[in-house]
Each structure stands twice: as C-alpha cells, then as structure tokens.
Amino acid sequence: MGTRECNHICDESSPGIGEAGSTGEWRTNMPVIDETKCTASKLNKPTCFLCWLYCPEAVMTKGIPPSINLLYCKGCGICAQVCPVQAITMAPEKKNL
Amino acid sequence: MAIQRKSNIHIMDGNQAAAIAARLSRVQVVAAYPITPQTPLTEQLSLFVESGELKAEYVAVESEHSALAVCTSASIVGARAFTATSAHGLAYMHEMLHWAAGARLPIVLACVNRAIGAPWNVLNDQQDSIAQRDTGWIQIYCRNNQEILDTVIQAFRIAEQVYVPVMVCYDGYILSHTEMPVDIPDQADVDKYLPPYKPHTTLDPANPKNYNLVTLADPRVGVEGKLCHGYMELRYLLQEALQNSRETILDAGQEFNKIFGRDYARMFWEDRNEDAEITIVAMGSLAMEAIVAADMLREEGIKVGVLGLRVFRPFPKADVVRVLRKSKLIVVFDKNISYGSEGATCSEIKSALYGTYINASIRNFIVGLGGRDVKARELADATRKAIASLKETVINPDYPEWICQI
C-alpha cells in the first residue's frame, strides 16, 4: 500500500516522544538524577523542571523527582548542564564499563 | 471581450510595475535585499509600506538567503510573501529556493534577470534564473512591463492553488529600467481575482506541528498511527504538482482575461506560426526582438513564425510539439548557456520533439550575454545562416553558435 492516503504535501508530523525513533545502542552517557539534590524533590512541589523544559527529546517528565524515558534519551547532557543545583550527573553507560 | 472600464494607463518601468503588482496582490510580508537591477523595486515596496499604501511587514534583512528564509517562515504561518532579487542574490538564495519549493510554499519572487560573475557584470542575460531551473519553482518570463504587472498577480493565484512557489522573470534594464505604458488594474478587481491565501500549514500552539524535519527515505508510521510519506514520496508530489500545474496556469490566464481583458491563457506567445516553415524560439523580451526579425525575413518571402516562451517550468512539451509540427527548421536563441552543452531552452525544445514524428532541424544561437545588445537584424542574419546550414556546413550543428566577436 502506498502513501496516497497521507494528505500532507510537505513533511508534517505531530511532536511526540520517540518521533525520531529509539536511541538504540549508541548513547555513551546517561543522565542520573540525585533526588537528595533536586529542588522539586526537596520541596516536594512541582517546581523548577528546567531539565524538562530544555530536554530536546522531550523525554523528561514533570514528576517529583523528574523521570527520564531512557529508551529515547540520547545522552546529550543538556539536562545536567541546565540543572541549577547539579542534581543530574552523566554516568557512563554500563555497557561501556 | 469588451471590458467596461476607463483605462488607467501610466508610464513606468518594469520594477515599478512589479512593485505595484505586489501592492495590488496585498502581500503581507516583503523581505528583500537590494541588488542591481532589482533595487528600485525594493525601494518602491518599502515606500509603499512606509506610506501605509501597503499594509505589510517589510523585513529588512542582511542577505538574500535571509530574505527568502523570512518569506519561507512567513508563508508557512499563513502570510502572503513576496521577494525579489537578481543574479548573485538569486544564487545566494539557492538553498532557500529548494526549501521554499520542498515545503510547498506559494511565495512569489521577481527575478530581474542579470548576468552572473566572474567577471562582474550588472547587465542582462538569463543565466541567473536558468541556473535555478531544478529547484522546483514555476518559472514565468515576461516580454514587457504590462506582462510583469499582470504576471505577478497571476503568480500568486497559481502558487496558492498548486502550492508551488513562482518565479516571475524579467530582463534587467531592458524591462526593469525602461518605461512603457502600463494599465494599472483596480484594487477591487484584483481582490475579486485573487482570493485570500489559504495555507496548507498552520501555526497553532494548541495543536503543535513539526514541518520538514529529518524525513527518512522510506515511508513510516507517524505518532498518530498513520503511514506518512518518505522523502522520495514528497519529491514525487512536487514533480506531480509542477506536471499538473499547466491547467492552473491556463485557468489563471483565462480568468485574468475575463476580469482585466488581457489574455494569458497560454504557455507561450505565438506570432505567424500558422504557415511558418521556420520557427524562431526565444524567451522573455528577446521574443519581441524575434518578431521584428520575423518581419524582416517575411519581407524576403521567408515563412518565419515566432514562439516566445512564457512558462519555462513546467515546460509545455505537448503545446510546443503542436505548434512546431509544420516547422522544417527551428532556430533557438538563448540568453544563457549550459556550459559544455547548449542553451537551456534549446535542450527543452529538442527533448519535447524527441519521439514525435517531427524531424525538424534545430540550430541554437547564444546571444546577449552580459547585456550584449541583441539587434533584430542579428537575429535575422543568424536565421539566414541557419537556413544556409541546411545545405552546406556553415555551422557545427552539435554545438551552439555564439553571436559575438571571437
């Protein structure tokens, strides 16, 4: 079956988790959240969430603490960079150890 | 058809005609960078915006690449966008030309045809737009200033129906800086002719969309669970849109005639082809010069007709074949050169005739590069030489002849 049914005339899609496919094997570092440092966890309030805002893959959820869908996280480390209290560290993937 | 209206004829150059046409088309965003010989067009448009005669956003940009990027962004969120450039400016837009066509955005661009360096030259030929032939834009060439005004208005109607951007090309200086009488249509009539732009893309924070992200070669199932086009299917759709745009172009020309009394329901202009044995082919203002050359040759009893190419993309293969069916000799004049081969319009004519029963001889002449003056007498001389070449080897039929002094 062809794609005639698709009524788009240029590439069009809705933003969604995993739009670009799962990350697979190539991530070298994965983000790990330290609950004892994360502001949202410490205050037990839905606050801060800069990691959620900046994650380019939209794989961070606004939970307390935030959780990461590692199936699609590409390990870019942006969340670790933007976290104002250094609650996120980039740990080497276990398969690389 | 009789149009009951007082004429509103003004004397103006081609750039002014294009600016007035953009104003009458109620463009909402103009982004352009000045470049000779297009500059007076952008100046006129910015004056219109400044004076409030044109309610549009004039975005001053730092380059032509940015100009078309602005138009692309404006068009994708639903604004009618216009830009204009020439030569090096068009070359600088090259990437964005692909982007506008690939995103299927109905932008209209006025290309004031000018030679490209090296060496520097600001005068006319058509190498600039011909070099952008394969970017997926519709290309329409004008012969005079009235056609420039009329074609810009039609271009928006065509572009917004088929969702393909349109390049309206006219010869630098010969048209851009030469004053001629031009009938300015009434705004109310243009409004009747040109309905508001309905984008196929939307910017809605409540319903966010991605446009033209990395698209894989193969079709894939999107997050909504539907099979989406792959890269190649989208390329096919662009080709299909251009292939099928002929009807829309002719319809836009016919409807234009109904309202304004000037008939554009044609892919090219014709002059005395009914009984012609020899057909001269030329594009843009050169087609007018060719008519004068045909007059000279007709006086000598040579049956010459003229095919003045108007729409270069999509190339009207079937229409050309219909007109050339009685020709014994086709003489093609090109103001461009595909180095190592021949003039671009000559290749098109040859390709249109391939596989038909027409077995005419074809001769190609390269003329008028970098503003070299083209006289009707020279076109007539070249045609006589082409006739002589049918009997004796006066020119090499495999490569174009150049009308220059080498």
Ligand code: SF4
């Ligand atoms: S590493 Fe990058 S992709 Fe992964 S959660 Fe952090 S910001 Fe998102």
Ligand code: SF4
């Ligand atoms: S940026 Fe850091 S502190 Fe803020 S929510 Fe994310 S992990 Fe917690």
